[in-house]
Amino acid sequence: MSLDLSNPVLVASGCGGTGRDLAAYTDLATLGGFVTRSITLASRPGGAAPRIVETPSGLSHAVDLQNPGIDQFLALELPWLLQQGAQVFVSIVGRSLGEYAELARRLGRMHGLAGLEVNLSPPDAEPSGVFDVREPFHAASVVAAVHRDVPRGLPVVAKLRSDLLRIAETANVVIEAGAEAVVVGNALPAAMPDGRPAGLSGPAIRPLAMRCLTEVLAAAPGATVIACGGIATAADARAALDLGAAAVQVGTALLHDPTAAGRLARDLAPTGEDEA
């Protein structure tokens, strides 16, 4: 496996904030990875309030990729995360192939990153705001553009849409385009009560996320697959790992219990070897 994870539990993009608030509860260095919220070239103010509403066993959210932009991120957030000893995967999203390439170039110059995660699936972004990657071919173009511009050895991970009809095909083409691993998947496309685009996350989506996982594992044998979607307990995580996932990402669970990722990382720490 080319992704070298010390622990199979990662923080999912957008659910660990900048890392500083999470670090009050969990030593970030004990996790398999910290995936940042998605970073764009220019800053984004994010969506209007209300941004998050509770749904049965889930959250519907329309944060709309609020982030400080790559310059502020590199100046203020990344150095601190690296200082904590976190395995940092920077999630990126762009409005064009050119933006993805530019983000990859900027991040490729940084030392100490564990990888880049290409967000191919923001469910709550305003439709015109990001490069449309619903077609597997377009998703592969994005991954190829990013892969071309990062130094060899810096893993590129692709976070896929939980689109059951296309996800297996997309997994194969993005791996062909240079992705070291795929994350299956993201929040489901949903809507806020007033109709704005939103993502649905939490245990409510776990059965569908598991189905996406099994489809991808069957269609892409040997691929490194990271499971994501509604994982909240050690049993949830073990179920995904037993099916063949290499790791899991924990997201919404952290919003309900900020110690969730640390607790899962302890429960699932590799045994039989000393993790000093």
Added chain:
Amino acid sequence: MNAPAETGPLHVTGELLAARRIGGYHHLTVVAPGIPERFRPGTFVALSTGPARLARRAFWIHRVRPMSGYGATLELVVEARGPGTEWLVSQPVRTRLEVTGPLGRPFSLPKQPVSCVLVGDGYAAAALFPLAERLRERECGVTLLVAARDEAHLLSALEARRTARAVTVVTGDGSVGRRGSVADVVGEVLERAAAEVVYGAGPVASLRSVAVAAEAAGAWSQVAVEQPLTCATGLCQGCVVPVTGEGGHARLVRACADGPVFRGDRVVWDELVGAP
């Protein structure tokens, strides 16, 4: 590394020790080891209300007091007004509760013994009682303005009279004190007290009138802004409050982690969503 700072928040499994119904509110006494010791006026706690409701529910801390055999306990004032708070107030004593806190930035205390006016509306007035005690310890003159829609939703003014040198009560229906709202009387109360610092806790409309009146009276104002929270810990970026920074430029900050206490003259009231 990263041992939580002595002042940082904790996530603990606590216990409901006692519940009393007083008027329209439920006063809950909660054991949450370590949290009372870190409490400062203006900070709050977040509670989980069962595994299927993912968003946390946030509560002001009304009182911290020792309870024999339990160390310090927290007293929270809860108004049942949705499925989460309904669940909470229907739990029997001894129910185990996931508690995170103390969260947020506290009220700043004046260094000099100045005249302070504290304006509390509804259950949020709870946050001001421990503040009044701290201010009295600093020999500040404390004047209270307590407001509610009716007598049942008025926090004990009797108790208020012990900590304050003057107390004004207003209710929407005139059942106790004067009939009216915070906006109707706050200017006059500030003038009579020759207020130098004004503290506010309550619904957005009341806080806004506090900020405006303080500005007119040449006093500093600090308001505890309450927004519906999801994670309450700074991770999700759901609870945005528009503020103006030092340079006059507007930006969105988090009510939970960058607040809840803000300078009244920094909040962009026109753009703040009016909930609750």
